Amino acid sequence: MMLGLEYFSFEEQWSPLFFFFMAAVVILYFYLVGPWKEKHAAAAPTVTGKQKFQFISAAALFYLAQGGPLDLLGHLTFTFHMSSMAISYLIVPPLLLLSIPEFLWKAAFGHSFWRKLRVFMNPIFTLLAFNIIFSLYHVPLVHDYVMTHYTIHRLYYVVLFVTSMMMWWQIVAPVQEWARLVDVKKMAYIFANGLLLTPACALIIFADSTLYATYNDPQVWVKAMGYCVAGDPSYLLEKFNGPSFFNIMKPLEDQQTGGVIMKLIQEIMYGAILAYVFKQWYKREHADSDDDLPNPGPAGHAGASS
Template sequence: MLGLQYFSFEALWSPWFFFLMAALVIFYFYLAGPWKEKHASNEPKVTGWQKILFVSGMIMLYLAQGGPLDLLGHMMFTFHMVDMSLSYLIVPPLVLLGIPAYLWRIAFRASFWSKLSGFMHPILTLVLFNMLFSIYHVPLVHDYVMTHFAVHRIYYLVLLVTSFMMWWQIACPVPEWNRLTDLRKMAYIFANGMLLTPACALIIFSSTSMYATYSDPEIWARAMGYCIGGDSGSLLAKFTGPTFFNLMEPVEDQQLGGIVMKLVQEVMYGCILAYVFFQWYKKEHKDSEDEVPDHGALS
Protein backbone atom coordinates (compact mmCIF):
# COMPACT_ATOMS: atom_id res chain seq x y z
CA MET A 1 0.00 0.00 0.00
CA LEU A 2 1.35 3.42 -1.04
CA GLY A 3 4.55 1.69 -2.13
CA LEU A 4 5.71 0.76 1.36
CA GLN A 5 6.29 -2.83 0.24
CA TYR A 6 9.37 -1.68 -1.66
CA PHE A 7 11.21 -0.59 1.48
CA SER A 8 13.09 -2.56 4.12
CA PHE A 9 12.01 -3.10 7.70
CA GLU A 10 14.71 -0.69 8.90
CA ALA A 11 13.51 2.05 6.55
CA LEU A 12 9.90 1.57 7.63
CA TRP A 13 10.29 1.22 11.38
CA SER A 14 13.60 2.92 12.32
CA PRO A 15 14.59 0.38 15.02
CA TRP A 16 17.10 2.67 16.74
CA PHE A 17 14.52 5.42 17.17
CA PHE A 18 12.03 2.82 18.42
CA PHE A 19 14.51 1.65 21.06
CA LEU A 20 15.05 5.27 22.13
CA MET A 21 11.31 5.84 22.54
CA ALA A 22 10.92 2.51 24.37
CA ALA A 23 13.80 3.43 26.71
CA LEU A 24 12.13 6.75 27.53
CA VAL A 25 8.85 4.99 28.32
CA ILE A 26 10.63 2.44 30.57
CA PHE A 27 12.51 5.25 32.32
CA TYR A 28 9.22 7.12 32.83
CA PHE A 29 7.59 4.12 34.52
CA TYR A 30 10.66 3.64 36.69
CA LEU A 31 10.49 7.29 37.85
CA ALA A 32 6.73 7.01 38.37
CA GLY A 33 7.04 3.73 40.28
CA PRO A 34 10.10 2.34 42.11
CA TRP A 35 12.05 5.63 42.11
CA LYS A 36 9.06 7.60 43.39
CA GLU A 37 8.43 5.16 46.24
CA LYS A 38 12.03 5.52 47.36
CA HIS A 39 12.72 9.23 46.81
CA ALA A 40 9.35 11.00 46.56
CA SER A 41 6.85 8.85 48.47
CA ASN A 42 5.08 11.92 49.84
CA GLU A 43 4.18 13.15 46.34
CA PRO A 44 0.76 12.38 44.80
CA LYS A 45 0.56 9.09 42.94
CA VAL A 46 0.99 9.21 39.18
CA THR A 47 -2.48 8.58 37.78
CA GLY A 48 -3.40 6.08 35.10
CA TRP A 49 -4.59 8.98 32.95
CA GLN A 50 -1.14 10.61 33.12
CA LYS A 51 0.49 7.35 32.06
CA ILE A 52 -1.87 7.03 29.11
CA LEU A 53 -1.12 10.60 28.00
CA PHE A 54 2.65 10.10 28.16
CA VAL A 55 2.68 6.73 26.38
CA SER A 56 0.30 8.06 23.71
CA GLY A 57 2.61 11.00 23.13
CA MET A 58 5.63 8.75 22.76
CA ILE A 59 3.81 6.46 20.31
CA MET A 60 2.70 9.41 18.18
CA LEU A 61 6.18 10.92 18.18
CA TYR A 62 7.67 7.61 17.11
CA LEU A 63 5.17 7.14 14.28
CA ALA A 64 5.66 10.70 13.05
CA GLN A 65 9.46 10.82 13.24
CA GLY A 66 10.55 7.21 12.96
CA GLY A 67 7.70 4.96 11.85
CA PRO A 68 6.02 4.50 8.47
CA LEU A 69 4.45 7.97 8.64
CA ASP A 70 7.94 9.46 8.54
CA LEU A 71 8.73 7.58 5.33
CA LEU A 72 5.36 8.50 3.81
CA GLY A 73 6.08 12.12 4.71
CA HIS A 74 8.97 12.01 2.22
CA MET A 75 6.66 10.73 -0.52
CA MET A 76 3.57 12.87 -0.05
CA PHE A 77 3.27 16.39 1.31
CA THR A 78 -0.04 15.43 2.94
CA PHE A 79 1.70 12.89 5.17
CA HIS A 80 4.45 15.39 5.85
CA MET A 81 1.84 17.72 7.33
CA VAL A 82 0.34 14.84 9.31
CA ASP A 83 3.81 14.29 10.78
CA MET A 84 4.14 18.00 11.61
CA SER A 85 0.70 18.08 13.21
CA LEU A 86 1.41 15.07 15.40
CA SER A 87 4.92 16.17 16.38
CA TYR A 88 4.27 19.81 17.23
CA LEU A 89 0.56 20.22 17.92
CA ILE A 90 -0.46 16.98 19.63
CA VAL A 91 2.60 15.33 21.20
CA PRO A 92 3.82 18.27 23.37
CA PRO A 93 0.65 18.76 25.47
CA LEU A 94 0.28 14.99 25.92
CA VAL A 95 3.84 14.65 27.23
CA LEU A 96 3.65 17.79 29.37
CA LEU A 97 0.45 16.66 31.09
CA GLY A 98 1.62 13.04 31.31
CA ILE A 99 4.73 13.85 33.37
CA PRO A 100 3.80 14.55 37.02
CA ALA A 101 4.59 17.93 38.58
CA TYR A 102 7.18 16.56 41.04
CA LEU A 103 9.39 15.35 38.18
CA TRP A 104 9.30 18.77 36.53
CA ARG A 105 10.22 20.40 39.85
CA ILE A 106 13.17 18.05 40.30
CA ALA A 107 14.32 18.44 36.68
CA PHE A 108 14.37 22.25 36.89
CA ARG A 109 15.36 22.80 40.50
CA ALA A 110 18.98 23.76 39.69
CA SER A 111 19.66 27.51 39.91
CA PHE A 112 21.03 27.35 36.36
CA TRP A 113 17.51 27.17 34.95
CA SER A 114 16.38 30.37 36.69
CA LYS A 115 18.91 32.29 34.60
CA LEU A 116 17.15 31.07 31.46
CA SER A 117 13.63 31.88 32.63
CA GLY A 118 13.50 34.87 30.28
CA PHE A 119 13.38 32.48 27.33
CA MET A 120 10.06 31.17 28.67
CA HIS A 121 8.26 34.49 28.37
CA PRO A 122 4.86 33.70 26.79
CA ILE A 123 5.21 36.22 23.96
CA LEU A 124 8.71 35.00 23.08
CA THR A 125 7.65 31.33 22.98
CA LEU A 126 4.55 32.24 20.95
CA VAL A 127 6.54 34.13 18.31
CA LEU A 128 9.51 31.77 18.28
CA PHE A 129 7.58 28.58 17.51
CA ASN A 130 5.25 30.10 14.94
CA MET A 131 8.10 31.97 13.24
CA LEU A 132 10.26 28.82 12.95
CA PHE A 133 7.29 26.78 11.74
CA SER A 134 6.31 29.36 9.11
CA ILE A 135 9.90 29.91 7.90
CA TYR A 136 10.31 26.16 7.51
CA HIS A 137 7.48 26.09 5.00
CA VAL A 138 9.01 28.75 2.78
CA PRO A 139 9.80 26.59 -0.32
CA LEU A 140 13.53 27.36 -0.50
CA VAL A 141 13.98 26.70 3.22
CA HIS A 142 11.90 23.52 3.18
CA ASP A 143 13.74 21.99 0.23
CA TYR A 144 17.12 22.89 1.73
CA VAL A 145 16.26 21.37 5.11
CA MET A 146 14.86 18.20 3.53
CA THR A 147 18.01 17.62 1.45
CA HIS A 148 20.63 18.30 4.16
CA PHE A 149 20.64 15.61 6.82
CA ALA A 150 22.33 17.48 9.70
CA VAL A 151 20.28 20.64 9.12
CA HIS A 152 17.12 18.53 8.96
CA ARG A 153 17.79 16.87 12.33
CA ILE A 154 18.77 20.12 14.05
CA TYR A 155 15.82 22.09 12.68
CA TYR A 156 13.31 19.41 13.68
CA LEU A 157 14.82 19.20 17.17
CA VAL A 158 14.66 22.99 17.59
CA LEU A 159 11.04 22.97 16.38
CA LEU A 160 10.21 20.25 18.90
CA VAL A 161 11.82 22.17 21.78
CA THR A 162 10.09 25.45 20.85
CA SER A 163 6.75 23.65 20.50
CA PHE A 164 7.15 22.37 24.08
CA MET A 165 8.03 25.90 25.20
CA MET A 166 4.91 27.26 23.51
CA TRP A 167 2.61 24.54 24.87
CA TRP A 168 4.07 24.97 28.37
CA GLN A 169 2.24 28.31 28.58
CA ILE A 170 -1.10 26.57 27.91
CA ALA A 171 -0.66 23.16 29.56
CA CYS A 172 1.77 24.04 32.35
CA PRO A 173 1.98 20.89 34.54
CA VAL A 174 3.29 22.75 37.63
CA PRO A 175 0.58 25.04 39.07
CA GLU A 176 2.95 27.51 40.79
CA TRP A 177 4.91 28.00 37.55
CA ASN A 178 1.83 28.99 35.57
CA ARG A 179 2.38 32.45 34.07
CA LEU A 180 -1.01 32.94 32.40
CA THR A 181 -4.50 33.27 33.80
CA ASP A 182 -7.27 31.33 32.10
CA LEU A 183 -8.40 34.42 30.17
CA ARG A 184 -4.87 35.05 28.93
CA LYS A 185 -4.52 31.40 27.96
CA MET A 186 -7.59 31.74 25.76
CA ALA A 187 -6.07 34.79 24.09
CA TYR A 188 -2.77 32.94 23.72
CA ILE A 189 -4.45 29.97 22.01
CA PHE A 190 -6.32 32.31 19.66
CA ALA A 191 -3.06 34.11 18.81
CA ASN A 192 -1.40 30.78 17.99
CA GLY A 193 -4.15 29.96 15.54
CA MET A 194 -3.86 33.36 13.88
CA LEU A 195 -0.08 33.18 13.50
CA LEU A 196 -0.20 29.76 11.82
CA THR A 197 -2.91 30.80 9.38
CA PRO A 198 -0.72 32.65 6.81
CA ALA A 199 1.57 29.64 6.25
CA CYS A 200 -1.41 27.29 5.87
CA ALA A 201 -3.22 29.72 3.55
CA LEU A 202 -0.15 30.07 1.33
CA ILE A 203 0.02 26.30 0.94
CA ILE A 204 -3.71 25.76 0.46
CA PHE A 205 -4.36 28.51 -2.08
CA SER A 206 -1.22 28.18 -4.17
CA SER A 207 -2.07 27.17 -7.74
CA THR A 208 1.38 25.70 -8.39
CA SER A 209 3.54 23.11 -6.67
CA MET A 210 5.94 25.03 -4.41
CA TYR A 211 8.16 22.24 -3.08
CA ALA A 212 10.73 20.59 -5.34
CA THR A 213 11.06 17.79 -2.77
CA TYR A 214 7.66 16.50 -3.89
CA SER A 215 7.85 17.30 -7.61
CA ASP A 216 11.49 17.12 -8.78
CA PRO A 217 12.69 13.47 -9.00
CA GLU A 218 16.36 14.37 -8.41
CA ILE A 219 15.73 16.45 -5.29
CA TRP A 220 13.20 13.91 -4.04
CA ALA A 221 15.80 11.13 -4.42
CA ARG A 222 18.30 13.13 -2.34
CA ALA A 223 15.75 13.66 0.43
CA MET A 224 14.70 10.00 0.35
CA GLY A 225 18.32 8.88 0.47
CA TYR A 226 18.75 10.55 3.85
CA CYS A 227 15.47 9.06 5.04
CA ILE A 228 16.03 5.39 4.17
CA GLY A 229 19.84 5.29 4.36
CA GLY A 230 21.89 2.28 3.30
CA ASP A 231 22.15 1.47 -0.40
CA SER A 232 19.31 3.79 -1.35
CA GLY A 233 20.57 4.57 -4.87
CA SER A 234 19.74 1.19 -6.40
CA LEU A 235 16.31 1.19 -4.79
CA LEU A 236 15.34 4.73 -5.72
CA ALA A 237 16.52 4.21 -9.29
CA LYS A 238 13.49 1.93 -9.78
CA PHE A 239 11.08 4.83 -9.28
CA THR A 240 10.32 7.85 -11.42
CA GLY A 241 10.07 10.17 -8.43
CA PRO A 242 7.46 11.03 -5.79
CA THR A 243 4.65 10.76 -8.36
CA PHE A 244 5.25 7.00 -8.42
CA PHE A 245 3.75 6.79 -4.90
CA ASN A 246 1.21 9.61 -5.15
CA LEU A 247 -2.21 9.22 -6.73
CA MET A 248 -2.66 12.99 -6.74
CA GLU A 249 -0.92 15.73 -8.66
CA PRO A 250 1.78 17.53 -6.61
CA VAL A 251 -0.30 20.70 -6.31
CA GLU A 252 -3.36 18.74 -5.11
CA ASP A 253 -1.23 16.86 -2.60
CA GLN A 254 0.19 20.18 -1.40
CA GLN A 255 -3.25 21.74 -0.98
CA LEU A 256 -4.58 18.71 0.87
CA GLY A 257 -1.57 18.83 3.19
CA GLY A 258 -2.29 22.47 4.03
CA ILE A 259 -5.93 21.63 4.72
CA VAL A 260 -4.93 18.73 7.00
CA MET A 261 -2.60 20.98 8.96
CA LYS A 262 -5.21 23.70 9.34
CA LEU A 263 -7.93 21.24 10.38
CA VAL A 264 -5.74 19.55 12.99
CA GLN A 265 -4.70 22.95 14.32
CA GLU A 266 -8.30 24.17 14.54
CA VAL A 267 -9.53 20.98 16.23
CA MET A 268 -6.62 20.84 18.69
CA TYR A 269 -6.73 24.52 19.60
CA GLY A 270 -10.53 24.44 19.69
CA CYS A 271 -10.58 21.56 22.18
CA ILE A 272 -7.95 23.20 24.39
CA LEU A 273 -9.76 26.54 24.18
CA ALA A 274 -13.05 24.95 25.20
CA TYR A 275 -11.37 23.14 28.10
CA VAL A 276 -9.71 26.32 29.39
CA PHE A 277 -12.94 28.26 28.99
CA PHE A 278 -14.99 25.78 31.01
CA GLN A 279 -12.29 25.63 33.69
CA TRP A 280 -12.40 29.41 33.91
CA TYR A 281 -16.22 29.42 33.96
CA LYS A 282 -16.36 26.84 36.77
CA LYS A 283 -13.83 28.75 38.81
CA GLU A 284 -15.65 32.06 38.34
CA HIS A 285 -19.01 30.46 39.13
CA LYS A 286 -17.62 28.85 42.29
CA ASP A 287 -16.05 32.13 43.42
CA SER A 288 -19.32 34.00 42.92
CA GLU A 289 -21.19 31.40 44.97
CA ASP A 290 -18.62 31.67 47.75
CA GLU A 291 -19.15 35.43 47.87
CA VAL A 292 -22.92 35.13 48.44
CA PRO A 293 -23.55 35.80 52.19
CA ASP A 294 -25.18 33.04 54.22
CA HIS A 295 -28.27 34.88 55.59
CA GLY A 296 -29.31 31.82 57.53
CA ALA A 297 -26.12 31.95 59.56
CA LEU A 298 -26.67 35.67 60.32
CA SER A 299 -30.17 35.06 61.63
Protein backbone atom coordinates (compact mmCIF):
# COMPACT_ATOMS: atom_id res chain seq x y z
CA MET A 1 0.00 0.00 0.00
CA MET A 2 1.45 3.39 -1.04
CA LEU A 3 -0.12 5.72 1.57
CA GLY A 4 -3.56 5.01 0.13
CA LEU A 5 -3.45 7.48 -2.74
CA GLU A 6 -3.80 4.68 -5.29
CA TYR A 7 -7.40 4.18 -4.15
CA PHE A 8 -8.43 7.66 -5.24
CA SER A 9 -8.87 9.25 -8.65
CA PHE A 10 -6.57 11.80 -10.26
CA GLU A 11 -9.14 14.55 -9.64
CA GLU A 12 -9.43 13.62 -5.96
CA GLN A 13 -5.67 13.65 -5.52
CA TRP A 14 -4.77 16.76 -7.50
CA SER A 15 -7.85 19.05 -7.36
CA PRO A 16 -7.53 20.43 -10.93
CA LEU A 17 -9.76 23.47 -10.27
CA PHE A 18 -7.59 24.55 -7.36
CA PHE A 19 -4.48 23.93 -9.47
CA PHE A 20 -5.75 26.24 -12.22
CA PHE A 21 -6.66 28.86 -9.60
CA MET A 22 -3.13 28.78 -8.17
CA ALA A 23 -1.66 28.87 -11.69
CA ALA A 24 -3.75 31.99 -12.38
CA VAL A 25 -2.39 33.57 -9.19
CA VAL A 26 1.19 32.90 -10.34
CA ILE A 27 0.45 34.38 -13.79
CA LEU A 28 -1.07 37.47 -12.14
CA TYR A 29 2.04 37.87 -9.98
CA PHE A 30 4.36 37.82 -13.00
CA TYR A 31 2.12 40.31 -14.80
CA LEU A 32 2.19 42.69 -11.82
CA VAL A 33 5.97 42.52 -11.36
CA GLY A 34 6.52 42.75 -15.13
CA PRO A 35 4.29 44.69 -17.55
CA TRP A 36 2.20 46.37 -14.81
CA LYS A 37 5.31 47.54 -12.97
CA GLU A 38 6.77 49.04 -16.13
CA LYS A 39 3.64 51.14 -16.62
CA HIS A 40 2.81 52.15 -13.05
CA ALA A 41 5.98 51.76 -10.95
CA ALA A 42 8.92 51.95 -13.34
CA ALA A 43 11.11 53.70 -10.76
CA ALA A 44 10.68 50.89 -8.22
CA PRO A 45 13.52 48.38 -7.79
CA THR A 46 13.43 45.40 -10.12
CA VAL A 47 11.95 42.26 -8.59
CA THR A 48 14.77 39.80 -8.01
CA GLY A 49 14.98 36.23 -9.20
CA LYS A 50 15.04 35.19 -5.55
CA GLN A 51 11.68 36.87 -4.92
CA LYS A 52 10.14 35.18 -7.98
CA PHE A 53 11.44 31.81 -6.79
CA GLN A 54 10.00 32.45 -3.33
CA PHE A 55 6.57 33.22 -4.79
CA ILE A 56 6.53 30.13 -6.99
CA SER A 57 7.67 28.03 -4.00
CA ALA A 58 4.94 29.51 -1.79
CA ALA A 59 2.28 28.88 -4.44
CA ALA A 60 3.45 25.30 -5.06
CA LEU A 61 3.60 24.45 -1.36
CA PHE A 62 0.20 25.98 -0.67
CA TYR A 63 -1.33 24.06 -3.55
CA LEU A 64 0.17 20.76 -2.37
CA ALA A 65 -0.96 21.40 1.22
CA GLN A 66 -4.47 22.64 0.49
CA GLY A 67 -5.41 21.12 -2.84
CA GLY A 68 -2.85 18.51 -3.84
CA PRO A 69 -2.08 15.02 -2.52
CA LEU A 70 -1.04 16.29 0.92
CA ASP A 71 -4.54 17.68 1.43
CA LEU A 72 -6.09 14.28 0.70
CA LEU A 73 -3.52 12.50 2.88
CA GLY A 74 -4.35 14.98 5.63
CA HIS A 75 -7.86 13.56 5.69
CA LEU A 76 -6.51 10.02 5.97
CA THR A 77 -3.94 10.45 8.75
CA PHE A 78 -3.38 13.08 11.42
CA THR A 79 0.37 13.14 10.72
CA PHE A 80 -0.18 14.42 7.19
CA HIS A 81 -2.88 16.80 8.42
CA MET A 82 -0.43 18.50 10.78
CA SER A 83 2.22 18.56 8.05
CA SER A 84 -0.27 20.38 5.83
CA MET A 85 -1.08 22.86 8.60
CA ALA A 86 2.60 23.55 9.29
CA ILE A 87 3.33 24.19 5.61
CA SER A 88 0.25 26.38 5.11
CA TYR A 89 0.65 28.65 8.13
CA LEU A 90 4.31 28.49 9.17
CA ILE A 91 6.21 28.19 5.88
CA VAL A 92 4.06 29.68 3.10
CA PRO A 93 3.24 33.08 4.72
CA PRO A 94 6.84 34.31 5.22
CA LEU A 95 7.77 33.12 1.72
CA LEU A 96 4.79 35.00 0.31
CA LEU A 97 5.51 38.18 2.25
CA LEU A 98 9.15 38.21 1.13
CA SER A 99 8.31 37.48 -2.50
CA ILE A 100 5.89 40.38 -3.03
CA PRO A 101 7.82 43.62 -3.69
CA GLU A 102 7.31 46.76 -1.66
CA PHE A 103 5.65 48.72 -4.48
CA LEU A 104 2.84 46.15 -4.69
CA TRP A 105 2.21 46.26 -0.93
CA LYS A 106 2.00 50.06 -1.12
CA ALA A 107 -0.28 49.93 -4.16
CA ALA A 108 -2.61 47.49 -2.41
CA PHE A 109 -2.62 48.92 1.14
CA GLY A 110 -1.34 52.47 0.77
CA HIS A 111 -4.81 54.02 0.51
CA SER A 112 -5.97 56.08 3.47
CA PHE A 113 -8.87 53.63 4.00
CA TRP A 114 -6.49 51.04 5.46
CA ARG A 115 -5.33 53.45 8.16
CA LYS A 116 -8.71 53.00 9.82
CA LEU A 117 -7.89 49.30 10.24
CA ARG A 118 -4.37 49.80 11.62
CA VAL A 119 -5.56 48.67 15.04
CA PHE A 120 -5.79 45.13 13.66
CA MET A 121 -2.09 45.24 12.80
CA ASN A 122 -1.07 45.94 16.38
CA PRO A 123 1.64 43.34 17.18
CA ILE A 124 -0.14 42.18 20.34
CA PHE A 125 -3.39 41.69 18.44
CA THR A 126 -1.76 39.76 15.58
CA LEU A 127 0.22 37.63 18.05
CA LEU A 128 -2.89 36.64 20.00
CA ALA A 129 -5.23 36.37 17.00
CA PHE A 130 -3.17 33.78 15.14
CA ASN A 131 -2.17 31.70 18.15
CA ILE A 132 -5.65 31.67 19.70
CA ILE A 133 -7.37 30.75 16.42
CA PHE A 134 -4.73 28.11 15.66
CA SER A 135 -4.85 26.62 19.17
CA LEU A 136 -8.65 26.70 19.28
CA TYR A 137 -8.72 24.71 16.05
CA HIS A 138 -6.94 21.84 17.81
CA VAL A 139 -9.47 21.57 20.61
CA PRO A 140 -11.06 18.18 19.72
CA LEU A 141 -14.68 19.37 19.57
CA VAL A 142 -13.77 22.39 17.44
CA HIS A 143 -11.48 20.39 15.15
CA ASP A 144 -14.06 17.69 14.44
CA TYR A 145 -16.79 20.28 13.85
CA VAL A 146 -14.65 22.27 11.40
CA MET A 147 -13.55 19.12 9.56
CA THR A 148 -17.13 17.94 9.03
CA HIS A 149 -18.84 21.23 8.12
CA TYR A 150 -17.50 22.31 4.75
CA THR A 151 -18.50 26.00 4.72
CA ILE A 152 -17.12 26.50 8.23
CA HIS A 153 -14.02 24.57 7.15
CA ARG A 154 -13.34 26.96 4.27
CA LEU A 155 -14.05 30.09 6.31
CA TYR A 156 -11.93 28.95 9.24
CA TYR A 157 -8.98 28.18 6.97
CA VAL A 158 -9.27 31.59 5.29
CA VAL A 159 -9.29 33.35 8.68
CA LEU A 160 -6.37 31.21 9.84
CA PHE A 161 -4.37 32.09 6.72
CA VAL A 162 -5.11 35.81 7.01
CA THR A 163 -4.13 35.92 10.69
CA SER A 164 -0.97 33.93 9.94
CA MET A 165 -0.03 36.55 7.32
CA MET A 166 -0.71 39.33 9.84
CA MET A 167 1.42 37.59 12.46
CA TRP A 168 4.33 36.95 10.05
CA TRP A 169 4.12 40.54 8.80
CA GLN A 170 5.42 41.73 12.17
CA ILE A 171 8.47 39.48 11.77
CA VAL A 172 9.23 39.79 8.05
CA ALA A 173 8.07 43.42 7.59
CA PRO A 174 8.18 43.65 3.75
CA VAL A 175 7.61 47.43 3.94
CA GLN A 176 10.16 48.76 6.40
CA GLU A 177 8.45 52.09 6.98
CA TRP A 178 5.32 50.22 8.13
CA ALA A 179 7.25 47.98 10.53
CA ARG A 180 6.29 48.26 14.20
CA LEU A 181 8.91 45.95 15.67
CA VAL A 182 12.68 46.10 15.43
CA ASP A 183 15.59 44.13 16.83
CA VAL A 184 15.01 43.05 20.46
CA LYS A 185 11.23 43.57 20.30
CA LYS A 186 11.07 41.43 17.17
CA MET A 187 13.09 38.68 18.85
CA ALA A 188 10.74 38.79 21.86
CA TYR A 189 7.77 38.56 19.47
CA ILE A 190 9.19 35.44 17.82
CA PHE A 191 9.87 33.87 21.22
CA ALA A 192 6.31 34.66 22.36
CA ASN A 193 4.90 32.99 19.25
CA GLY A 194 6.76 29.78 20.02
CA LEU A 195 5.62 29.92 23.62
CA LEU A 196 1.95 30.43 22.77
CA LEU A 197 1.93 27.59 20.26
CA THR A 198 3.41 25.11 22.72
CA PRO A 199 0.23 24.23 24.71
CA ALA A 200 -1.64 23.06 21.59
CA CYS A 201 1.30 20.88 20.54
CA ALA A 202 1.72 19.55 24.08
CA LEU A 203 -1.97 18.63 24.25
CA ILE A 204 -1.56 16.52 21.13
CA ILE A 205 1.84 15.00 21.90
CA PHE A 206 1.28 14.03 25.54
CA ALA A 207 -2.36 12.93 25.41
CA ASP A 208 -2.73 9.35 26.64
CA SER A 209 -5.68 8.66 24.35
CA THR A 210 -6.83 9.63 20.87
CA LEU A 211 -8.52 13.02 20.71
CA TYR A 212 -10.06 13.43 17.26
CA ALA A 213 -13.07 11.50 16.05
CA THR A 214 -12.18 12.57 12.49
CA TYR A 215 -9.31 10.06 12.53
CA ASN A 216 -10.81 7.39 14.80
CA ASP A 217 -14.57 7.21 14.29
CA PRO A 218 -15.39 5.78 10.82
CA GLN A 219 -18.72 7.66 10.65
CA VAL A 220 -17.11 11.03 11.41
CA TRP A 221 -14.16 10.25 9.14
CA VAL A 222 -16.34 9.44 6.15
CA LYS A 223 -18.27 12.69 6.63
CA ALA A 224 -14.99 14.63 6.65
CA MET A 225 -13.90 12.81 3.49
CA GLY A 226 -16.81 14.45 1.69
CA TYR A 227 -14.51 17.47 1.41
CA CYS A 228 -12.13 15.45 -0.80
CA VAL A 229 -14.29 13.10 -2.87
CA ALA A 230 -17.17 13.80 -5.21
CA GLY A 231 -20.65 12.54 -4.50
CA ASP A 232 -21.76 10.61 -1.45
CA PRO A 233 -18.63 9.55 0.49
CA SER A 234 -20.45 6.71 2.29
CA TYR A 235 -19.08 4.26 -0.29
CA LEU A 236 -15.72 4.64 1.44
CA LEU A 237 -17.03 2.70 4.44
CA GLU A 238 -18.09 -0.14 2.17
CA LYS A 239 -14.69 -0.20 0.51
CA PHE A 240 -12.50 0.47 3.58
CA ASN A 241 -12.94 -0.02 7.31
CA GLY A 242 -12.33 3.61 8.22
CA PRO A 243 -9.16 5.75 8.55
CA SER A 244 -7.27 2.87 10.22
CA PHE A 245 -7.07 1.18 6.81
CA PHE A 246 -4.69 3.90 5.59
CA ASN A 247 -2.62 4.41 8.72
CA ILE A 248 0.66 2.52 9.04
CA MET A 249 0.83 3.60 12.71
CA LYS A 250 -1.48 3.04 15.64
CA PRO A 251 -3.98 5.92 16.07
CA LEU A 252 -2.28 7.32 19.18
CA GLU A 253 1.15 7.13 17.53
CA ASP A 254 -0.22 8.92 14.47
CA GLN A 255 -1.62 11.68 16.69
CA GLN A 256 1.63 12.09 18.62
CA THR A 257 3.71 12.10 15.43
CA GLY A 258 1.52 14.86 14.01
CA GLY A 259 2.06 16.97 17.11
CA VAL A 260 5.82 16.40 17.00
CA ILE A 261 5.97 17.41 13.32
CA MET A 262 4.07 20.62 13.99
CA LYS A 263 6.29 21.54 16.93
CA LEU A 264 9.47 20.60 15.06
CA ILE A 265 8.63 22.71 11.99
CA GLN A 266 7.60 25.60 14.24
CA GLU A 267 10.89 25.42 16.15
CA ILE A 268 12.94 25.27 12.92
CA MET A 269 11.12 28.23 11.32
CA TYR A 270 11.10 30.43 14.41
CA GLY A 271 14.65 29.42 15.31
CA ALA A 272 15.98 30.29 11.85
CA ILE A 273 14.15 33.64 11.80
CA LEU A 274 15.29 34.41 15.36
CA ALA A 275 18.91 33.69 14.44
CA TYR A 276 18.64 35.92 11.35
CA VAL A 277 17.09 38.82 13.31
CA PHE A 278 19.72 38.48 16.04
CA LYS A 279 22.52 38.47 13.46
CA GLN A 280 21.21 41.65 11.81
CA TRP A 281 20.81 43.36 15.19
CA TYR A 282 24.32 42.30 16.26
CA LYS A 283 25.81 43.68 13.03
CA ARG A 284 24.05 47.03 13.45
CA GLU A 285 25.07 47.32 17.09
CA HIS A 286 28.74 46.66 16.30
CA ALA A 287 28.65 48.94 13.27
CA ASP A 288 27.36 51.74 15.52
CA SER A 289 30.08 50.97 18.08
CA ASP A 290 32.77 51.17 15.40
CA ASP A 291 31.44 54.54 14.29
CA ASP A 292 31.77 55.87 17.84
CA LEU A 293 35.47 54.97 18.11
CA PRO A 294 37.96 57.88 17.63
CA ASN A 295 39.34 58.02 14.12
CA PRO A 296 43.12 58.55 14.30
CA GLY A 297 43.95 61.18 11.69
CA PRO A 298 47.23 62.84 10.71
CA ALA A 299 47.12 65.02 13.81
CA GLY A 300 46.85 61.97 15.98
CA HIS A 301 49.89 60.41 14.36
CA ALA A 302 51.83 63.65 14.72
CA GLY A 303 50.97 63.90 18.38
CA ALA A 304 52.13 60.37 18.93
CA SER A 305 55.45 61.08 17.20
CA SER A 306 56.15 64.12 19.31
